[in-house]
Amino acid sequence: MKTCLVVDDSKVIRKVARHILETLDFTVSEAADGSEALDQCRQGMPDVVLLDWNMPVMSGMEFLCALRLVDGGAKPKVVFCTTENGRGHIQAAIDAGADEYVMKPFDRETLHSKLQIVGCA
């Protein structure tokens, strides 16, 4: 079973994402901000990180940059999942090392296709 870490400060979004991911046979863990997510990754890298942009303590971009510097941090596929839908934001995320990008709102089909694209579904 693949593992996915959902990083989002919204409990509702985490719940929705968890539900979809579990129907796609993922084992899901959650974090409410980038710092918490980084701590979890240091203990064990997930296969995929579903990452919000704007979060307290540590933003999605800050997390991504920090993750890629951690030992083994190049391994997880990082899929941004955010309301930031401008081309500039998307390009910046990809340039920073994100593998895919989902604009909220999203549905199961969208998330499934993005996970297929990064080779995790």
Next chain:
Amino acid sequence: MIHSQPAANATRILAGLLEARTGQQIAPSRYWRIQTALAPMLKAQGIPDLDALVAVLSDPDNEKLLQESLDAMLNNESFFFRDTAMFAALRSDAFPVLRERRAQRRTLRVWCAGSSTGQEAYSVAMLFDTERDTWKDWKIEIVGTDISPSVIARAKSGRYSQFEIQRGLSVDYMLRYFTQDGEDWVIDPQLQAMVTFREDNLLKPRGDLGRFDFILCRNVLMYFATETRHIAYSKLERSLEDDGLLMLGAAETVLGHTELFSATREMRGLYCKASASRSGQSIIPPPLS
């Protein structure tokens, strides 16, 4: 949703009209879709319910409203690179075969039958463009047809909502082939120029589209009744070059439905004319060792 008897009769009549005009069936267990699909149109037209709509449509002068109703009821679900594994196989298996077979004339005609809002046809165009060096000096013609005038208009526009653009499309292709215009994403004109769309009925073609080297008819025939499906297969068979290839949807097969096509042994979802199969022609070359 529980319908009253008159509304249940109305849904049956509307489902019958849809099948008679388009071939597309709606199973009784999914009749609820009719109410859902037509609700915006009923509201816009000030028609109180489905019974009233059926009464209005019984007037032959209301052909335009009938067409709008059928348009709304058609299942036009589509997204980019639907069934990613099949598109990967298209690129790795079918493209090399087609390139070899048309190496002399260097033209390739592709037909997306039931192209809906255009995502499939544009996905094929993106695959060709990704390999543009390989296809340099080739004439690639991609034709998309659909029975619904409104979806053909949308396909031609090449404009997709934020929700549509990310269904199946990688962020790499999105940034490469689309520009953002407000909340929408608009396809690159050069890619758009590779594809032509036209309104046409697979069961009652308006004109001759000619023959194609490759036909995609995906998630279309599954909505047809057995007899209607036979008519459609005949049309597809006549429209395919003798050594051409047909691709169906991931959940579709010719087995048990037609003898005009045979499954290729080598790749799920890819079919050839049965006559070509009988001649012993291998469709897909063996893998390189």
